[in-house]
Amino acid sequence: MSETRAPVLSVRDLAVALPAGADRALAVEHISFDVGAGEIVCLLGESGSxxxxxxxxxxxLLPDNVHVSAGEIRLGxxxxxxxxxxxxRELRGDEIAMIxxxxxxxxxxxxxxxxxxxxxLSEHTAFSAAERHAKTLAMFEAVKLPEPERIFASYPHQLSGGQRQRIMIAMALILEPKLLIADEPTTALDVTTQAEVLALIKTLQRERGTAVLFITHDMGVVAEIADRVVVLQQGKQVESGAKHEVLQSPREDYTRMLIAAVPPIDPPELHHHFADAPALSVQELCKTYSSGGWLQKRRETRAATLVSFDVRPGETVGIVGESGSGKSTVARCITRLIDPSQGEVHLRDVKLHAGSREALKAARKRIQIVFQDPYRSLDPRQRVGEAIIEGPVNFGVPREQALARARELMTLVRLSPDVLSRYPNEFSGGQRQRISIARALALDPEVLICDEAVSALDVSVQAQVLKLLEEIQAELNLAILFITHDLRVAAQICDRVLVMQHGIVVEQGTTRDVFRAPTHEYTRKLLASAPGRAFQFAAAAAT
Amino acid sequence: MGAFLVKRILATIPVLVIVAIIVFTLIRLVPGDPAAVIAGNMATNEDIARIRTELGLDRGFLTQLALWAKGLASSDLGQSFFFKKEVTALIGERLEPTLSLAFLTIVLTVLVAVPLGTLAAWRHGGWLDRALMGFSVLGFSIPVFVLGYLLVYVFALKLDWFPVQGYRPLRDGLWPWLHQLLLPAITLSIVYVALIARVTRASVAEALTEDYVRTARAKGLPEARVLVRHALANAAVPIVTVIGIGIALLIGGVVVTESVYSIPGLGTLTVDAVLARDFPVIQGVILFFAFLYVMVNLLVDLSYLFLDPRIRY
Structure with missing residues (x-):
């Protein structure tokens, strides 16, 4: 950006005040950065930044009780x-747009x-209805939506996540705004869709010379898309500069820590040998959903087809795949939260697929799940101690004994045993996920299923929880089935992986083999889509 | 949707059969002999017995039920003991005042409650919101007959803006019809305004926190459009559901209101029939109300299809 051209967006010494009673007085303070025409500036930070x-x-569009208390924001x-x-309001949607x-x-x-x-269009332009229609269709074409006419008449729920995000992008860019604000626009998307949407934003932005303020927590995305980066922590600007400077030679410890926490996509070499008989064995598992019936056409959906794998004690087996690949269906069938349509699931000697409810009840404690969202998987009205001992007490363990075990478990997940009497809302996301792990371990399971267990966490917290899981596994010789959409996480924690697409396991093997020499085309596509794959981060370069 | 409609209409049959049997049984369990009422105070036992035979009340319970059911199958609700007329004809005569009152009440309610609730949600915690909440507590807690007499006293007797009671049919002209009905309709609508405004407020307030409202604001749309096209449109399903329940409850409400304002509708017919132990009329009117109730529910369910494209039957 040349010195003579004024930036499109200029933020100077910005401070935003929170209402009294919030955890801090200012949401952000001393924030200063510029975004020039045709430039992408990333605001990078973890939750609460x-x-x-x-x-x-x-x-x-700040909420009524939050207001700018100092500084300046200029658009041109x-x-x-x-x-x-x-x-x-006149400017919004016209000059500044948001995704x-x-x-x-x-x-x-x-x-x-x-x-x-x-x-x-009818709010911000004087176009006729026919002109608006034509312009919208042309824009749908530009964001590469198939059959623009059909999409025009479709409701959002009839489209896929990627298509909806394309609609948002079309809506944001149709009036050629000077500034586009993209707030985590690809976080909720599958990795292959994310790659497409990032490429689309970049292309359109180049063509139109739009200034983009891109907000993300994902270092990989920053590496993929940014020209410049502003790093934020707890409302303060840590550092800012060109992407290569910040990501490859960061000045601040916090930035270094963030970069170090990004799991490398290249799996480490496998040292362990698992000679034991499998703790969990899944053979030709199928799950078919059918809908319809009386007076309606029958429809069948194959959520999982002939899935087979073993998990041995001490081993972590990953199932990776995008949404709708059937990975969660497999987990639910194994735990009999839903009944499999076909196939066998053995937990050592117990047949989980066939047992009666009674027989199943005894086996249930031997297989436990940690769910994705630590904010919603704990009962907000139940003290965490009660949540942890609920299972054991239900299986007849005396209360005192269960509580003593809960205290041990809290130490195991690196939390203080003294906080057992608190409620979930008093803990951060990472702490809640530790509590969820303690709860799962309270029943002394042989098999632990982690269903996207670290996906909702910030990278720095994610790294801690992954490390914790590894340590606990080594100590307890747990068999872990780790379900994730995140290839970087899978690369780090899984000994073996299964890659699933449309309910079918397209490839399986040791993580190192699959990631280094993928044989299936879909696996190759997944790996190629991982953001920032080609970028050399500072920490990765150092090791 | 066709299949859904067929299923739902078929499902109304058992509901109506059960209602019919329960009503038929219940009114015969209640003490009081229609023959004695018709015969009057001076009648002898022979007179009463003769009237009983005429009315068919001397036959066995099951025989009476079978005869009534046979009539029902050919949409014949029987003959009134008291008015000596076909029950269907009686209901036909009394239908207009009741439907007029119910219709006007619902229109008034919706016109007042939905905008009020929406504005209260928009200015959550503001003066309108607090006033509305206060009003709705009042609306819930004042009985219809108290409110009715109060309004009659102020607006009919003191101010002389409206007639005290009575009904003018629609064929006399729109204004006379409206003028006569407005006071009873207002009386009846107060509690529904309270109910529906509250539901609207809660539902719109929730919709206002949704991401698509934020998107609408980010598009630079005027607040009115954000409020109506984005928030209210998405809040419509629970509101319409409660309006449907309101219509059903209203059927009970008209009985009292018609009495207070002496409107010759189904409500007064029911009261007269109960006092006269006019079994066929009571049975017929209640069955008719049940039928209306089921139809309103069906219409509410069908309206969801237009309100929310995600709903498919």
């Missing part, structure tokens, strides 16, 4: 903070996609 607050401050020559609400994280919820479910673009 204040990155979204900055984007809402720029949009003028205009001081956004001095505008009236009506003037800001959000959740394509599933960001579109109005009761309006057709076409109508949602149409109302934007």
């Amino acid at each position: 204040g990155k979204s607050v900055i984007s809402f401050a720029v949009m003028g 020559d205009t001081n956004l903070l001095s505008l009236t609400a009506a003037q800001l 959000f994280q959740e394509p599933m919820t960001a579109l109005n479910p009761v309006m057709t996609c076409g109508a949602q673009l149409d109302e934007l």
Whole structure:
């Protein structure tokens, strides 16, 4: 960016005040950065860093009780903070546009996609209905949506996540805004879709010279898309600079820590040998859903087809795949949360697929699950101690004994035993996931199933939880089935992986073999889509 | 959807059969002899016995039920003991006032409650919101007959804006019809305004926190459009459900309101029939109400299809 051209967006010494009673007085403070035309600036930070607050401050969409307390936000020559609400509204959608994280919820479910673009055009332009229609179709074409006419008349729920995010992008860019704010636009998408959407944003932005403020927590995405990076921590600007400077020779410890926490996609060499008989053995598992019936056409969906694998004590087997690949279906069939349609599941000598409810009950304690969302998988009205001992007490362990074990488990997951009497809302996401692990371990299971157990966590916390799982596994000789969509995580924790697509295992083997020499085309595509794959991070370069 | 419609319409049959049997049994369990009421105070036992035979009340319970059921199958609800008329004809005569009152009440309610609830949700915690909440507690707790007499006293007797009671049919003209009905409709609508405004407020307030509302604002749409096209449109399903329940409950409400304002509708017919132990009329009216109830529910379910494209039957 040359010195003579004024930046599109200029933020100077910005501070945003939170209402009294919040965990800190200022959501962000001393934030200063510029975004030039045709430039992509990434705001990088973990949860609570204040990155979204900055984007809402720029949009003028902060909640009523949150306000800018100091600093300046300029769009070209205009001081956004001095505008009236009506003037800001004129700018929104026209000069500044925004794409959000959740394509599933960001579109109005009761309006057709076409109508949602149409109302934007009729608000900000004087086009006729026919012109608006033509322009919308052309924009759908530009974001590479198939059959624009059909998409125009479709409701959001009839489209895939990737297609919905393309609708959002079309809506954001149709009026050629000077500034595009993208708030975690690919976080909720599958990795192959993410790669396509990132490429699309980059292409359109290049063509139109749009300034982009891109908010993300994902180092890989930053490596993929950014020109410059602003690193945030707890509302403070840690450092900023060109992408290569920040990611390859970071000045600050926090940035170094973030980079070091990104799991390398190349799996480490496998040292262990698992000679034992499998703890869990799955043979030709199938799950078919059928719908319809009386007066309606029958439809069958094959969620899992002929899935077979073993997990031995001390071993971690990963199932990787995108949404709809059937990986969670397999986990639910194994634990009999749903009944498999066909196939066998053996937990050592017990047949999990065939047993009666009674027989199953005894086996249930030997196989436990840690779920994805630590914010929703703990009962908010139950003290964490009660949550941990509920299982053992249910199986007849005396309360005192169960509590003593709970205290041990808290130590095992690196939490203080003294916090057992607290409620889940008093803990952070990472702490809650440790509690969930302690709860799963309270029944002394032989097999632990982790269903996207670290996906909702910040990278630094994710690294800690993964390390914890490895240590616990070594100590207890647990067999772990690790379900994830994140290839970097799988590369680090899994000894063997299964790659699933459309309910079928397309490839399986040791993680190192599969990742280094994938044989199936889909595996290759998945690996190629992992963001920042080709980028040499500072820490990775150092090791 | 065709299959859904067929299934739902078939499902109404057992509901109506069960209602019919229960009503038939219940009114015969209640003490009081229709023959004695018709015969009057001076009648002898022979008179009463003769009337009983005329009315068919001397036959066995099951025989009476079978005869009634046979009539029902050919949509004949029987003859009124008291009015000596076909029950279907009686219901036909009394239908207009009741439907007029119910219709006007619902229209008033929706026109007032939905905008009020939406605005209260928009300015959550503001003066309108608090006033509305206060009003709704009041609306819930004042009985219809108290409110009815209060409104009559103020607006009919003191201010003389409206007639005290009575009904003018629609064929006399729209204004006379409306003028007569407005006070009873307001009376009846207060509690529904309270109910529906609260549900609207809660439902819209929830929709306002959704991501698509944020998207709508990010598009620079005017607040009114954000509120109506994005928030209210998505909040519609629970609101319409409660409006449906309101219509069903209203059927009970008209009985009291019609009495207070002396409107010759189904409500007064029911009260008269109960006092006269006019079994066929009671049975017929209740069965008719049950039928309306089932139809309203069906219509509410069908309306979901238009309100939310994600719902498919």
